[in-house]
């Protein structure tokens with residue numbers, strides 16, 4: 001078998017395979033789905049274009065999808081988040097060798113340029129034979145390429161690049177322009193094949209709801225993020241782990257006693273604030289939403305505006321999924337050697353473009369993904385992962401166990417959309433609660449959890465079935 005792929009070094013495959021083997025042990029959700037569906041192979045015929053951080057945990061997801069019958073092509077959804085050994089191991093596959101890879105075409109390596117990033121995203125949607133019929137997305141870039149590609153194809157051209165466009169959007173437009181020159185129907189054909197998309201994260205989900213509201217969504221979507229067993233676990237407990245991991249690996253600065261600002265107190269912010277406080281940092285939260293601000297205050301965190309604390313804080317973490325949270329002006333007002341990092345999906349939470357334009361500023365690479373920006377005053381700040389999600393850029397993202405929850409949801413969502421396509425309109429759906437409860441159930445044994453069983457009478461008394469679901473859809477956990 002020969003196939004196209006692009007990774008850093010296939011020689012890393014053995015190291016990756018060892019890590020994948022250990023991760024499998026920590027991912028009981030995915031492994032039990034392999035047991036449950038390995039024989040019936042409900043994803044037979046599915047051709048999945050995956051755009052999601054190419055980590056060890058994602059390798060276990062990919063090999064679960066193939067064990068369930070799918071064909072897969074994969075790219076990372078961030079230029080820094082690939083673990084090169086995981087990418088190599090997935091290409092080689094469990095039964096292949098470096099000289100005879102038998103796995104899955106992966107197009108991902110740590111430290112892609114933006115041009116390379118978008119080329120890789122195009123690659124996962126460009127299949128040698130029949131095209132992709134499913135997308136598995138994280139942040140919505142693959143979905144955006146199909147939607148914008150089709151929109152601009154219909155208009156007959158890609159709009160000219162302007163000064164308003166970010167550098168990345170300019171690169172994106174150039175890519176689509178090139179594909180249109182090669183085949184003026186490419187994205188129309190691709191979009192007509194796609195049965196649906198399953199989306200991993202808050203930011204990608206926002207984009208999907210916007211498309212659906214505007215009546216522009218080209219295929220049905222499942223919002224995996226808002227499964228309770230995703231956002232209330234991965235976003236919160238995953239970040240509670242990886243925020244510290246990222247800071248330690250990047251800087252190894254002592255967190256205890258430091259003043260740390262967490263911008264945003266949603267699921268990600270809650271996990272980050274808790275972790276920093278557990279390390280002994282004094283945590284200040286910024287919020288726009290009065291409910292989240294009140295929650296933060298009741299957890300004992302000071303809630304303030306960034307301007308009130310910007311001169312005194314040692315560590316800044318943005319978690320909002322919004323843009324321009326930390327501006328170039330803020331960064332100039334910070335303490336010497338303040339650490340600035342973003343854990344939200346896109347790099348525009350911190351105004352990196354504005355920072356680069358500050359008069360007299362210089363940038364020194366301390367090590368990859370750790371940069372000191374020195375102002376003409378002589379003071380400097382440390383920016384992690386160039387403003388991109390630093391828990392994946394400076395560390396290895398969330399640990400396997402929590403990702404097993406997220407990816408069990410992804411797998412179930414792929415089966416759902418692929419096998420019951422006709423049941424879904426061009427709208428955004430969440431998985432039904434019994435499947436959410438199923439994902440949680442798959443993870444209890446590994447933690448030695450003893451679940452209490454409802455008696456028939458108790459179930460009747462509170463108006464639920466003995467086997468669940470145990471809560472109404474509006475319950476918030």
Ligand code: NAI
Nearest residue numbers: 201202203264266267268287288289320321322343344345
């Ligand atoms: P969320 O919507 O639960 O929380 C975001 C919070 O930020 C909200 O409470 C909102 O009111 C607040 N906010 C918005 N604008 C603000 C501003 N100007 N100042 C202060 N607060 C503001 O979203 P969630 O799930 O916490 O996700 C946040 C981001 O993290 C998203 O981009 C998501 O895609 C990403 N994410 C990253 C992960 C990672 O591993 N790095 C994991 C999971 C999510």
